[in-house]
Amino acid sequence: MVSVRVINVINLSSETWRELIDYYGLNDYDLKTLYDNMDFFEKYADEIVHEFYDEVMKRGHLKGIINENSTVERLKKTQVWYLKTLATDVIDDDYIAGREKVGAVHAKIGLSATWYIGGYSIYLRCIRKRLSHSDPHVSFSIYEAVTKRILFDSAIILEQYIGDVMSKNEAYIKHMTNASNELIQSVDQVTAIASDFANSATVLAEAQGAVVESASTLYDKSTAIDAMSKLVIEIAAQTHMLGLNASIEATRAGDRGQGFTVIANEIRKLAERTKKSSEEINTSVSELVKYINSINQQAEQTMATSEQQAASAQELSALIHGIEDIATRLKQ
Template sequence: MAIFINRPKNNWHEYLNFSQDTNMNQVNIEMNKRLSFLGINDKTLQHISDAAEIISPYLTEIVDTFYETITSYEELQQLIHEHSTVERLKQTMMTYLEQFLRAEINHDYIKSRQMIGKVHSNIHLTSQHFTAAYQLIVQMMTTIIMEKMYHRSEKMMQMVLAIQKLAAFDVQLIVEVYTQATVKQFLFGISDLLNYTTQLDTSRELINSMNKQKEETYSVTAATEEMTASIQEVAHHAVTVSEGTDDAVQSAVRSKRVINESLEGIQQVGKVYEQVVNRVSKLDQEIEHTKNVVHVVREIAEQTNLLALNASIEAARAGEHGRGFAVVASEVRKLSEHTKEQITQITSNMESLLEVSHAVNQEIKETEKMVNQSVVGAKTAGDELEKIVEAIQGISHEISQIAAMSEEQTAAIQEITDRNTVISELSDKSQTIASETAKTILDLSKKMEANRRSFFNKNIEFEHKDIIESAITDHLLWKWRIYNMLIGIEDLKAEQVGSHEACNLGRWYYGDLPEQIKSKPAYKALETPHIAVHNCARKAAECYVRGDVLEAQQAFERLQDASQEVVTLLKQLKEQV
């Protein structure tokens, strides 16, 4: 079928409009420039309005055909299922086409196209799918125009070009916002990673923990060495005591043997003393018998003396005849007197002997009693000594056990020392790994920051919310650099800490901002903590460079407080603009 029945009157280039006479009051200067570059003016929009009369009856068919086509692709069908429904999207597409065909370019028109770009970016619709799908819409509209207007080729060319121009403007708006939104997603995704990374304050704790662990292993090593020395000393004393107790046991055994021998001797003495007591008792009996005999002799002597006296008396009576008898009687009486004297002396001696015998007998009995007590005491001492021997032998055994256990403990302590040495070596490795990990995280954050910075060099329009979000990340990064400086992996000088006016946040804060932002309480409260952050960062860097780590740490803690306040105010301001 011939498309053109009548040949167009104009050459192809005459249908193109390169004039810069676009001046639509309802859009800004930048949008007028874009429209002018695409050759869109009031005539173009009038051609769109004329085309609308032809296309409008087919809108439902266009929308149905469009979604029938794209849902035949599994990935697009899955995307629709995850984020919306076909019926809902058909209504949205119908609204879009109606607005397109009205050809009224104003603020709402532009915003609606920009919103499409944001939505497509959020649902991660690829550019190739969007371009193909949008071209399908353009193709269907232009095909309808060519089918219905083929007999009026000049008017058809004007309508087709107008549709293509306005479609190109829509694509430009959609793709621009899509690109910016996608780039911002990457940008703020990196910013979120950086924000999270800057909150990884475990590196310092890990390094400090490794240092403390290393110190503890040294302390444990010293303690185990002291313990080993103590155990060895205990073992030495235990061996010495054990040897001493062995000697004591031998001495006690010998003492027990001596005591047993002494006990036998004392028991023998007791028997001898018993015999002596018996003999002394017999002596007493003999003395008593002798005493009785002496008593009889005394009586005889007294009787003899009495007879001699009578004989003398009778001899005196006899006179001369009794003189010889008187002599005999006199001698007898003398003998009797002498016998009596001797008997008296004997009696006295016998009594003295008896007293001595009694005294000896008493002393022997006392001695026997003492001997018996000594025997009992010696026997008790022997029993107690035997218990002492048993106790000393038990002590000797226990001390031998202590000595053996001390050797085992020494071996155990040595094993602990060996393992502690391994732990110390592992701590050294862990400390190195911790430092390297912290350095790796820092290097990674720098690479992410460099990547993030590269997005700012692109032709992307940032809103105030975007700038505030970026300022939060910038702020946390400075705190992160000071943090890594304090753990010794970041080289930072005080002069590298810029002023609060020269940083990104400062340039935005003191820049040409609308009154609706400057009037916010969060904006007004932001300046003081922001200045404090820069002052504390500079102070921390100065103190660290001159070796005053404690003062640098204190300055960093003040920086953290001020930084937290800045971030909180920025988040509040972001919600308010």
């Protein structure tokens, strides 16, 4: 055993860490005890680390994390260094920062705090096994001091784990809030567009309904005109027949019927012109009726499509409102 000077070995600027180290009962005397027995850690560090990894590699998920991120040989060197640092005689801000860095690295590779702290239990068992051959009083002092120090180290590591998780949660919440705000803005824009579309579709459907009604009225009027033109044709035919009969009777009357013959001929000519015009009107009206029928069918189809668009627009609007509600609840 080597005795050294007594100095102020605990020197922390953080009031929180000073209170915590006092709460754990770790003091200058404990650090001096460990420092005075540095040869113990120098002697058994490799052996303890070897036994430690024999136990760790039995756990499949721990083995997977190690193989994915490093090698056992590289980690053994780091752990040998760590065991030897348990005998250092100073705990200061740099010491805290070093332990925090270790915690951040292990959190980053996905090793949970529970399994990491469980590793300290293995170290304590290995250390106690090797202290059992030493002087009981000295062994107890070393084991008590190293237990306090390991527990304090685990507190630093655990604090880093919690801080890392909280930082990630805050970043995640901020990201989700921003995404929710963007989603709400987008939904508002889509809602406005859908509302305009619904209104336009409704107006279009109403307009198409008016077109169908007008086309139907026009069809009825055209049908009436067609009936009237047919009636005129019949009257013209009868008039022509009357003119023909009158001409025959005028011929029989001789000189006394010559004037009546002229009138009868004019009646016949007028009847023929009326018949011809009526036939042309009838032909035009028939074609007009066909066009009206076609327009009416197209208008009905368009109206049906417009009504369907209006209904779809209303459904879309309702769906968007549902999404907006979800986005608002997500933000909350």
